[in-house]
Amino acid sequence: MSDRVQQYKLTVSNLSKSFKLHNRGGTRVHGFADIHLRLQCGELLALSGPSGAGKSSILKTIFRTYLADRGSVLFRRGDGSTVDLVSCKESQVLDLRKREIAFVTQFLKILPRISALDTVAHPLIEIGETEENAREQARNMLDRLGIRRELFELSPLTFSGGEQQRVNIARGIIAPKELILLDEPTASLDQKSSNVVLELLGDLKRRGIAMVAIFHDQKKIDLIADHAVTVTREEKQ
Amino acid sequence: MLLELHNISKIFGTGCPECLVLTGDDAERAICPRCHSVIAVNNVSLSLGGDEILGVVGESGSGKSTLLQIIYQDITATAGEIYFNGITERSGARTNILSLSPSRTSWIRNHEMSMIYQNPHLGLNFNFSAGGNIAEKILGSGEKRYATIRQQALHYFGKIEMPTSRIDDYPDTFSGGQQQRIQIAKALSSSPRLLLLDEPTTGLDVSVQARILDLTRALQYEMGFAMIVVSHDLGVINHLTDLTLVMKNGSLVEYGLTDQILEDPQHPYTQLLVSSKL
């Protein structure tokens, strides 16, 4: 390895976010301030901290669902170019989300008319996999995550929170993009399922996927994270 | 960029030099206090990529439908230009599609763009069968072989999940949701690069709405055209679109990614709109 500094996949600098509520007389609500993160390919950065500290907001700001007040989110694309997600155009963000950056939400966004299996198979079909192969891989993933076979063809509408979240994670990682943001991936899961998820995240790391994930449990962080950042209400440690 | 709008305005009435300044978002009105003209669209600019889905949201009177009608050239803009990728002058320079001859304008409406209306009577000819309506669009794009026309009409009829046995039935024998689906088939049969939808599911039962939105999404994914969807329903916008434009009093007040508009709205009016969702 040469001694030039290896480029980071994701570099977050001075990221700050607050919310101005115009319909509440212009009250300003603090989100987070001066966040710095750096991440290379194949690494997982864990965000932890008390409730309301802004962890989800940070992820959403990286994903551009939230607009930052100031700071930058530099992402190194697969072709080597760098883009600042804070200031780039919407078209570019859409392109990145389609091909390079994924967000696994805390709760599954249910499309009521689609089965669990199809929900998980869809990302593979999107990247050109045949329907048969996609469904086969989806079955394997759901098996691994402990979802009962009889639930595969049903809509997740009636699943438990934990089952929904497992479907959600399966969908988020089955056709992994280069950067994945995970909002509390193990929050609703029991110990067994949590471990499977951590295994899967480990697999992704080995494939060179970069991840930023919110965890509450220090044990999990110790197991999987390469970096850990604690977010407090005012500023990071 | 597939579509670019530059400073589009539409004034109903005599108009005066102060119309655009005295109305719009900041002025909180769409009627000019000087000349009493209605400024339905006030200086709107936007651009849209080839496979992007844009939602235009706003309340009644915001100008969103008028904007769509200007793009499709159902009505004439008072000011501004529109550029569409590939529509050029002979020199190769891009040309304002609002200044083209009627036959070139017809060509764009038949080949490049299609529109789906809230009222099926505007989008369908009730004197022709469902298949005839779709055939009209296919014929408009230049096809003159009967077998091909018939086959394509049946093909698109199947795509909208309607039984092909009903292709020769007349539009008034179908339900509202089915009429909308026939509109979709007709609109897509010319393989347009841009599909415009004006409140496509307003007034339909919720379950019917859902099916039509699912269908539209699936077809967009499969065929890869750009879409502009006008709706006052944030649920529709959320379900269908990647980008959202918020209009008030004819002005563009906010533009951004749909999830950003819905979860981190910046403009006071957008915040009000989002918080009003039942």
Place this chain on the structure above:
Amino acid sequence: MNENNVTFGFFDEDAKKEIRRAMLKAVALPGYIVPFASREMPIARGWGTGGLQITLSIITEEDTLKVIDQGCDGSVNAVNIRDFILQVTGADETTATPEATIIQTRHRVPEHPLIENQTLVYQVPYPEVLTTVEPDTARQKQMHANVDYAKLWVLLYEDTSQFGDSRISARYPVEVNGHFVMDPSPIPKYDIPRLSNNPALQLFGAGREKRIYAIPPYTEVAPLKFSDRDFAVEDFGGKRCQRCGASDVYLDEVHLDTGVSYFCSDTYYCDTQMETKDAAGTS
């Protein structure tokens, strides 16, 4: 003025000039409908005043006139029109198609091929081809201007999907010179192929509707049809004219007390066939 103190050709010169100018415009724009100020005629509207006005505007004393009604020189209307024209012009008359310089016709094209310098004048009841599919006149004009005949094509599609072919038999829409679509007047489909590349000048006059249009000589005229379907004309199934025995011409179906018979629609053609038969010694 002739001996009855009537202007030559019944019209004053200004009237003729206006009609001629309309005709020139029509010839310059094949298939395009030109409005004209249709004059008072001594026959009622709906009886051929349009064709009559055209003929009277172009005829001279040197012309030889033939008038037919559904192919027949001897029908009451044809006779009256012919007599009137001859009375106000002093032109010659004939029933022989090849000898005529001007042929005024109601709803048929003569069976004999026409030649250069002949003029065929059609009597037209309804000049606007789009009326069945678009009743709004403003929109009709726009459709013609944009060469937008989609609605006619959809009608063709509907008929084809329901019946296998167009339901239209007379007044079949034709595309002229690759541009305007026009109504060829109520001639049968059988006559449509004769319109194309005809050496004669074809003029169409609608007196009641006050419109003139034209097909210049040697102009491409094509019936509206799908490129993968044939244009089917009337088929007489091998029937022959009871008088002359011809089988390759348009026949009239006549119901007599003795039953159904067929006769040549074009009476002059039938006469020539009879002469040939007599000459050959058969009867």
